[in-house]
Amino acid sequence: MNRSLAIIALAALVLVAGCTKHSAPKPATADAGSFDPLKAFARQVFPDSVSATRVADGTPGPAYWQNRADYTIHAVLDPASNTLSADEVITYTNNSPNDLDYLWLQLDQNIYRAGSRGAAVYGVANPNATDGYVLDTVETNGAKTLYIVSDTRAQLRLAQTLKAHSKITIHIRYHYVVPGKSGGRTAHGPSKNGEIYDIAQWYPRMAVYDDLRGWDTLPYLVSEFYLDYGDVDYSVTVPSDMLVAGSGELVIPQEVLTQTEMDRLAQARLSDKPVMIRTAAEVNDPLSRPKQGGTLTWHFKMANTRDVAFGASKAFMWDAARINLPGGKAALAQSVYPVEAAKPNAWNRSTEMVKDSVENFSRRWYPFPWPNAVSVGGPVGGMEYPALVFDDMTMHDATMFWVTAHEIGHSWFPMTVGFNERRDPWMDEGFNTFIDVFESENFNHGEFGPKRDSEFSPKSAHPADGLIDLLADPKAPITLMAGDPVIEKYRHPVSYYKSAFGMVLLRDTILGPDRFDYAFHKFIRDWAFKHPSPSDFFRAMDSAGGEDLSWFWREWYFDKGTYDVAVTGVTPAKGGWQNGATITVENRDAMVFPLTLDVRFEGGRTVRVKVPVEAWMRRTGALVPLLGTKPITSVTADPDHALPDHDRANNVWNGP
Numbered sequence: 332m333n334r335s336l337a338i339i340a341l342a343a344l345v346l347v348a349g350c351t352k353h354s355a356p357k358p359a360t361a362d363a364g365s366f367d368p369l370k371a372f373a374r375q376v377f378p379d380s381v382s383a384t385r386v387a388d389g390t391p392g393p394a395y396w397q398n399r400a401d402y403t404i405h406a407v408l409d410p411a412s413n414t415l416s417a418d419e420v421i422t423y424t425n426n427s428p429n430d431l432d433y434l435w436l437q438l439d440q441n442i443y444r445a446g447s448r449g450a451a452v453y454g455v456a457n458p459n460a461t462d463g464y465v466l467d468t469v470e471t472n473g474a475k476t477l478y479i480v481s482d483t484r485a486q487l488r489l490a491q492t493l494k495a496h497s498k499i500t501i502h503i504r505y506h507y508v509v510p511g512k513s514g515g516r517t518a519h520g521p522s523k524n525g526e527i528y529d530i531a532q533w534y535p536r537m538a539v540y541d542d543l544r545g546w547d548t549l550p551y552l553v554s555e556f557y558l559d560y561g562d563v564d565y566s567v568t569v570p571s572d573m574l575v576a577g578s579g580e581l582v583i584p585q586e587v588l589t590q591t592e593m594d595r596l597a598q599a600r601l602s603d604k605p606v607m608i609r610t611a612a613e614v615n616d617p618l619s620r621p622k623q624g625g626t627l628t629w630h631f632k633m634a635n636t637r638d639v640a641f642g643a644s645k646a647f648m649w650d651a652a653r654i655n656l657p658g659g660k661a662a663l664a665q666s667v668y669p670v671e672a673a674k675p676n677a678w679n680r681s682t683e684m685v686k687d688s689v690e691n692f693s694r695r696w697y698p699f700p701w702p703n704a705v706s707v708g709g710p711v712g713g714m715e716y717p718a719l720v721f722d723d724m725t726m727h728d729a730t731m732f733w734v735t736a737h738e739i740g741h742s743w744f745p746m747t748v749g750f751n752e753r754r755d756p757w758m759d760e761g762f763n764t765f766i767d768v769f770e771s772e773n774f775n776h777g778e779f780g781p782k783r784d785s786e787f788s789p790k791s792a793h794p795a796d797g798l799i800d801l802l803a804d805p806k807a808p809i810t811l812m813a814g815d816p817v818i819e820k821y822r823h824p825v826s827y828y829k830s831a832f833g834m835v836l837l838r839d840t841i842l843g844p845d846r847f848d849y850a851f852h853k854f855i856r857d858w859a860f861k862h863p864s865p866s867d868f869f870r871a872m873d874s875a876g877g878e879d880l881s882w883f884w885r886e887w888y889f890d891k892g893t894y895d896v897a898v899t900g901v902t903p904a905k906g907g908w909q910n911g912a913t914i915t916v917e918n919r920d921a922m923v924f925p926l927t928l929d930v931r932f933e934g935g936r937t938v939r940v941k942v943p944v945e946a947w948m949r950r951t952g953a954l955v956p957l958l959g960t961k962p963i964t965s966v967t968a969d970p971d972h973a974l975p976d977h978d979r980a981n982n983v984w985n986g987p
């Protein structure tokens with residue numbers, strides 16, 4: 332379980348109340364299954380090399396750079412035609428040491444075109460295909476620019492090279508039809524009092540040019556995103572009866588809110604309990620809008636972000652509460668949702684869940700860096716954007732909590748620590764699922780804990796046991812697999828559950844909470860608003876955690892394997908039990924872990940013994956010497972089910 336506070340003693344021998352002399356039997360030499368110490372403890376080479384941009388200790392190097400994308404967007408959402416039209420200016424800063432002759436843009440809406448590569452992945456035609464982005468104008472630095480479109484990417488072929496350390500302005504006018512429910516991560520769908528729009532991937536965004544592979548041009552097929560940071564200033568014009576909830580901060584609220592709503596928002600900023608900003612009774616009340624007829628423009632700004640998204644509907648109720656952040660800072664938790672979702676076990680508690688999750692993740696891992704955290708109840712069932720999430724309006728009870736906490740957790744991974752989700756889904760999904768485990772234990776004194784949902788240990792009380800079938804499955808992908816080739820059957824089990832459990836193992840079984848938390852906190856701080864690779868993570872944990880964890884990185888992330896330990900014998904020391912004993916524990920499969928033994932002596936005294944992984948470094952059968960004066964009556968390996976041991980029958984040795 333996740334509460335285990337096992338600290339691994341790093342002595343070569345296991346000490347119980349001090350170990351002096353012992354007489355050990357001969358080491359086991361028999362071939363115990365497929366465990367090969369020379370293979371298990373070989374050096375693991377990481378895929379990305381160390382350079383001036385990325386240091387061997389897993390930190391950004393002195394020459395680290397990343398490009399910057401700032402956006403100013405004026406959009407009009409027309410619900411009559413479900414069309415979004417916009418005028419976008421991207422200010423792109425080339426912080427790299429290289430001159431760029433061309434730029435790549437991400438045109439994610441093109442995934443909805445008939446014949447897109449994304450459709451090819453599924454092998455079925457999209458009956459609700461759209462035209463994707465229709466680009467009306469593409470200019471750079473004020474002049475028309477040559478460009479080509481390839482699926483969800485566009486290459487801008489620059490008339491003049493973008494020199495290193497210089498900026499370019501890209502101006503695009505475009506429109507697209509918002510996909511209906513089939514849009515997946517962005518969609519519109521009905522509610523009792525009107526259509527709800529979950530608007531995302533709604534503006535051409537810069538592809539990332541980085542020091543790892545130059546332009547990262549993986550098309551948008553299924554998996555999520557990789558984006559540069561910058562400031563986004565955007566406005567959305569909608570019919571005056573609609574509310575817009577957006578990433579970032581609403582600028583000039585008096586243009587779009589009534590005085591009553593602004594007063595209630597001010598009240599919410601001081602309240603730990605949710606305050607209604609727009610009640611169910613007010614949803615169809617014209618007095619809840621500052622203007623009748625025509626349109627209103629909602630203006631938002633968000634600093635230092637990799638994306639923005641928004642929800643829009645005339646059906647929204649709205650509530651908010653203060654988020655208390657470390658250092659006396661505050662932010663605002665908000666939820667918008669239709670009246671039919673407002674139930675005591677459902678969206679009435681959304682803001683409470685958003686607030687608690689943000690406070691918990693901020694306290695435990697890294698302070699929430701934005702002024703608002705918003706959950707939008709609508710047609711999209713669980714999708715994250717920076718400081719704003721789309722959650723299924725029909726959710727309730729434990730699922731409501733687990734999904735809300737999970738989507739909000741993505742504001743840490745990958746929104747603050749800027750992972751490449753398309754290539755490394757195990758980082759954003761796995762690290763987020765890992766921090767969700769704590770939030771599930773903590774929320775309202777464990778009301779919905781422990782986390783046992785579709786993302787983490789869906790079928791087993793012990794998360795380690797729930798992974799046994801996956802580890803034995805020859806078709807399961809390795810943890811390091813990119814997202815797109817992984818079929819749905821393995822998506823949650825591998826990038827969420829197995830990856831998150833790898834972090835649980837690292838924290839509870841391998842490093843211990845103190846060393847893990849120090850190293851992981853440092854990794855988060857070092858890479859906040861940057862682009863760490865898997866290699867950076869492995870190196871950071873090795874260096875700051877203080878271990879060469881090659882064996883663990885290989886078996887859990889780069890490779891696959893199963894795990895089985897067996898307690899095979901207990902031998903009294905020379906001269907009898909009064910001089911102690913030696914326990915033999917065989918490692919029978921490819922994987923190896925530090926191990927806990929519960930040893931029971933005649934008379935009932937039980938001691939807990941920590942066996943470091945080095946015990947199997949030179950042999951398959953570890954010899955665990957133990958001081959004691961009485962005969963040992965039983966030995967139980969992994970008594971807490973911390974490890975995915977597929978044969979527990981051989982974990983227990985009982986004396987005669």
Ligand SMILES: [Zn+2]
Nearest residue numbers: 737741760763
């Ligand atoms: Zn997720």
